[in-house]
Amino acid sequence: MNxxxxxxxxxxxxxxxxxxxxxxxxFERIFGDDANATVTVTVEKNRQVVEVTIRANGILYRAESxxxxxxxxxxxxxxxxGGQIRKNKTKLSKRLRSDSLDQYFSPAxxxxxxxxxxxxxxxxxxxxxxKPQNVDEAILEMNLIGHQFYMFRNGDTNEINVVYKRxxxxxxxxxxDTE
Numbered sequence: 001m002n003x004x005x006x007x008x009x010x011x012x013x014x015x016x017x018x019x020x021x022x023x024x025x026x027f028e029r030i031f032g033d034d035a036n037a038t039v040t041v042t043v044e045k046n047r048q049v050v051e052v053t054i055r056a057n058g059i060l061y062r063a064e065s066x067x068x069x070x071x072x073x074x075x076x077x078x079x080x081x082g083g084q085i086r087k088n089k090t091k092l093s094k095r096l097r098s099d100s101l102d103q104y105f106s107p108a109x110x111x112x113x114x115x116x117x118x119x120x121x122x123x124x125x126x127x128x129x130x131k132p133q134n135v136d137e138a139i140l141e142m143n144l145i146g147h148q149f150y151m152f153r154n155g156d157t158n159e160i161n162v163v164y165k166r167x168x169x170x171x172x173x174x175x176x177d178t179e
Contacts, residue, residue, distance in 0.1 A: 007040075
C-alpha cells in the first residue's frame with residue numbers, strides 16, 4: 001500500500017509517520033500493494049484533525065477524526081476505517097482477495113453486522129426533473145428545502161452533480177469522473 005502523509009499547518013515528526021505506517025499496515029493485507037492511502041493532518045487552534053482516504057480497485061474508504069492530540073485522532077480514524085471495512089466485508093470479499101479478509105477478521109466479527117449488511121432496503125424512490133443550475137443556485141435550493149445534499153445538472157458542464165453540507169458547515173461538490 002502506498003501511503004502519502006500530508007501535514008497542513010504542521011510539520012509532522014518521524015515517530016508520527018512511523019505510527020501511521022504501522023496502523024495502516026494492517027489494512028495492506030486487505031487492499032494489497034496497488035492501494036493508495038492519503039493521510040492528511042491539519043492543526044486548527046485547539047484541535048488536530050486526521051483524515052485518511054484509501055483507494056483500491058475502485059473502492060474508496062474515508063474517515064476523519066478530530067482530537068486534542070494527533071495520535072488520538074489517528075487511533076480513532078483507524079477504528080472508524082476498521083468498522084467500515086468490517087461492515088462491508090462481504091462486498092469487499094467479492095471484489096478483493098477473500099482469503100486476506102479471513103486473516104484480518106476473526107469469526108467473532110461475523111455477528112449481527114453480517115445479518116444487517118445484506119438487508120439494504122430502499123423504502124422510497126423519488127423522481128424529479130433535474131434542471132440546469134450553477135453551484136451557488138443548487139446550494140441555495142438545498143438550503144431552502146432543508147436537505148443535507150442536492151442533486152442538479154451543472155449548467156457549465158451539463159453533467160449531474162451533487163452539492164452537500166459538510167459537518168464543519170462548509171459545502172462540498174461531487175462531480176462524475178470519466179476514469
